[in-house]
Amino acid sequence: MVKEIVDAMAMQRALTRITYEIIEKNKGINNLVIVGIKTRGVYIGNHIAERLQQLESAEIPVGQLDISSYRDDLNEITDKQPLDVNVDGKRVILVDDVLYTGRTIRAALDALMDNGRPAVVNLAVLVDRGHRELPIRADFVGKNIPTSAMERIQVNVEEIDGRDSVEIE
Amino acid sequence: MTKRYLILEDGSIYEGEAFGAPATTFGEIFFHTAMTGYQEIMTNPIYHNQIVVFTVPIIGAAGINHRADEAIGPMVKGVVVREIAEVSTNRLQTMTVHEFLLRHNVPGISQIDTRALTRHLRETGSQKASIVDFPDDHAFDQLRALVLTNQEVQQTSTPRAYVNPGDGANVVVLDFGLKNGILRMLNDYDANVTVLPYNATLDEVLNLDPDGIVLSSGPGDPHAVPESILELIRTLQKQLPLFGIGLGHELFALANGVDVEVMPIEHHGMNHPIRELITNRIMYATQAQGYEISTSSIKGTDVFVTHVDLTDGSIQGLRHRNYPAFSVQFFPDTAPGPVEAVEPFDDFMDMVTVRRGG
Numbered sequence: 314m315v316k317e318i319v320d321a322m323a324m325q326r327a328l329t330r331i332t333y334e335i336i337e338k339n340k341g342i343n344n345l346v347i348v349g350i351k352t353r354g355v356y357i358g359n360h361i362a363e364r365l366q367q368l369e370s371a372e373i374p375v376g377q378l379d380i381s382s383y384r385d386d387l388n389e390i391t392d393k394q395p396l397d398v399n400v401d402g403k404r405v406i407l408v409d410d411v412l413y414t415g416r417t418i419r420a421a422l423d424a425l426m427d428n429g430r431p432a433v434v435n436l437a438v439l440v441d442r443g444h445r446e447l448p449i450r451a452d453f454v455g456k457n458i459p460t461s462a463m464e465r466i467q468v469n470v471e472e473i474d475g476r477d478s479v480e481i482e
Numbered sequence: 483m484t485k486r487y488l489i490l491e492d493g494s495i496y497e498g499e500a501f502g503a504p505a506t507t508f509g510e511i512f513f514h515t516a517m518t519g520y521q522e523i524m525t526n527p528i529y530h531n532q533i534v535v536f537t538v539p540i541i542g543a544a545g546i547n548h549r550a551d552e553a554i555g556p557m558v559k560g561v562v563v564r565e566i567a568e569v570s571t572n573r574l575q576t577m578t579v580h581e582f583l584l585r586h587n588v589p590g591i592s593q594i595d596t597r598a599l600t601r602h603l604r605e606t607g608s609q610k611a612s613i614v615d616f617p618d619d620h621a622f623d624q625l626r627a628l629v630l631t632n633q634e635v636q637q638t639s640t641p642r643a644y645v646n647p648g649d650g651a652n653v654v655v656l657d658f659g660l661k662n663g664i665l666r667m668l669n670d671y672d673a674n675v676t677v678l679p680y681n682a683t684l685d686e687v688l689n690l691d692p693d694g695i696v697l698s699s700g701p702g703d704p705h706a707v708p709e710s711i712l713e714l715i716r717t718l719q720k721q722l723p724l725f726g727i728g729l730g731h732e733l734f735a736l737a738n739g740v741d742v743e744v745m746p747i748e749h750h751g752m753n754h755p756i757r758e759l760i761t762n763r764i765m766y767a768t769q770a771q772g773y774e775i776s777t778s779s780i781k782g783t784d785v786f787v788t789h790v791d792l793t794d795g796s797i798q799g800l801r802h803r804n805y806p807a808f809s810v811q812f813f814p815d816t817a818p819g820p821v822e823a824v825e826p827f828d829d830f831m832d833m834v835t836v837r838r839g840g
């Protein structure tokens with residue numbers, strides 16, 4: 314059974330909170346770059362960047378990170394896609410929709426490092442559902458949603474799915 | 483009906499009919515534009531010692547029920563209306579507005595042309611007023627001799643600490659004048675709330691091991707609050723989530739080096755659109771403010787603006803750049819008012835939960 318556990322309004326609030334926390338932790342937005350992990354992390358990253366822009370009237374670059382060639386569960390070799398923003402010496406906010414085993418983030422960090430040497434990397438996720446398999450944690454969490462490994466968490470974003478919500482199945 | 487008079491410091495006389503207590507009263511007069519929530523307005527500590535003019539043509543149609551009390555009784559010194567309802571069919575009511583005011587010795591006056599009075603007050607600004615039996619020279623002399631106190635916080639704050647128990651996070655409310663709505667909202671989150679007097683010391687606050695601090699909504703002039711309170715806020719915001727409302731918002735601003743000014747036209751109502759800057763979302767909320775944050779003084783400080791009033795551009799929300807500390811000028815406790823503006827409580831309790839590691 315699919316159940317909506319975060320509605321559009323609550324999702325927007327969670328992104329707003331993350332944005333405020335980013336400002337708090339970074340003492341401003343100087344040198345900040347947002348890197349979204351494809352696919353939904355990019356849209357969530359865009360929303361955060363829009364909010365930062367509303368508050369601080371400054372454009373924040375948003376990169377799209379493709380991690381498919383860095384995954385540890387695929388044997389086929391795919392071409393590495395270079396990142397479309399400069400992360401050298403930047404304060405990078407890595408953004409994904411769901412933090413689960415931590416393997417995606419591990420791959421994303423490898424991909425990020427292949428593109429430069431960021432000054433700092435922070436991780437922002439909309440949902441932390443637990444069950445880590447690697448020593449990774451998020452710096453900014455929209456919602457902590459304790460789950461069982463049997464359950465499935467689906468984040469929907471307006472741009473792809475036609476609505477903003479988090480569902481559990 | 484007994485004739486009575488509302489007189490203003492500038493010499494204006496308004497003839498009306500008595501209701502409530504037959505007492506003579508003095509206070510600063512202001513007008514409130516809300517269509518609903520008269521009981522919450524009359525009992526809101528922010529209106530302590532003031533005389534309220536309701537612009538809505540008739541009040542009292544829902545009577546009085548104690549669920550709508552924002553304090554132990556009416557806080558206003560007088561009530562001015564066009565018409566007071568004599569009949570109420572509200573099944574929740576326990577008494578009429580007349581009986582309520584009579585019981586608490588607060589006079590009211592009806593059959594006043596509140597539209598003309600409101601226009602007049604908009605031009606002259608707030609001033610001293612009195613409800614009297616006869617508007618003779620003696621009455622005006624008394625009114626002009628009246629000195630309004632600037633010790634409102636001292637008069638409305640609780641003299642002793644007390645607990646409003648709950649199973650959840652440990653929240654300390656600093657009482658600069660506390661409306662019940664704030665406690666009701668914290669109850670909704672099961673917070674274990676300790677209310678401390680306005681002059682609580684840093685040790686008294688920290689000894690309670692709080693997870694978060696609320697600066698309550700007050701009445702009165704933020705500049706009349708002792709400097710030691712601003713120092714307390716500066717110390718607390720560095721170590722605990724902090725949330726200011728109303729006067730608490732103004733004190734949060736002053737503590738962070740932002741100026742607060744008297745408003746040319748005060749806000750007392752719930753019909754101003756408020757814009758949340760970060761999302762461009764519009765919301766409505768109850769406003770009760772005679773002071774505003776000076777926009778020009780924000781630059782160079784460690785706070786930034788989060789909400790503005792779209793009608794006059796006044797600042798309605800601030801947030802600290804480096805700490806989980808923020809404040810709103812409007813009343814997010816929805817008592818009375820639209821329920822869409824409750825999010826600051828949600829944000830605060832979220833901060834508090836993060837701090838507790840949950």
